[in-house]
């Protein structure tokens with residue numbers, strides 16, 4: 001068995017959802033809430049990637065989360081508790097049904113509004129489209145995602161066995177791309193710029209990173225499934241992630257004008273990675 005962390009890459013899909021706030025309201029809200037480095041003259045909401053939104057939401061995460069020991073890369077929950085399963089190779093995958101689909105059971109907290117539920121389900125739809133993954137409301141399944149509006153946007157990496165929390169705080173995490181990003185973590189994928197080969201494709205500007213956050217830019221020992229590096233992955237940090245003063249923290253090496261990260265949808269490569277990791281047949285049925 002390949003003893004590499006099977007976490008993969010990603011990009012985020014963000015819908016700015018059906019929020020009714022005006023651009024002026026949003027800009028004011030952003031300006032008042034963003035940490036250093038997210039000043040609105042550098043990042044305007046329409047340019048924010050899903051990871052920007054997650055970093056912002058988690059920067060203001062105030063509540064202690066009893067079940068989580070720490071967070072890796074800002075939104076991957078780590079625990080030293082009884083359930084700590086190390087996510088090696090394919091050991092943290094969701095099981096595949098005989099019909100060829102990978103069914104991921106979930107429970108959605110009753111605290112969510114109908115709009116919140118629509119946004120979260122749009123995030124699920126984006127993963128289901130073009131892949132063999134199917135999210136199904138839990139009935140009796142032992143292993144399932146317990147989706148709750150806890151503090152911040154975060155998930156465990158891969159399937160842990162039994163109930164596992166996936167937090168999407170409302171309203172901060174209510175972008176469908178943010179939901180999609182966290183579901184990708186739960187499927188076993190890490191951030192794209194964490195790939196073991198990322199230094200061939202991007203330059204991390206360590207001096208520009210907000211103090212105390214350099215660890216969020218470490219590499220994982222990933223199994224890249226023979227897929228190319230994907231600047232457009234829903235799992236890629238934006239260029240200004242954790243910026244100290246608003247200067248870039250990640251710059252693409254090969255194509256200086258390529259957009260890094262995204263907010264609206266899984267990339268074609270993200271879908272390919274899901275299908276490769278789970279050995280899914282590519283068929284018209286998807």
Ligand SMILES: [Zn+2]
Pocket residue numbers: 054075076181185191
């Ligand atoms: Zn993430």
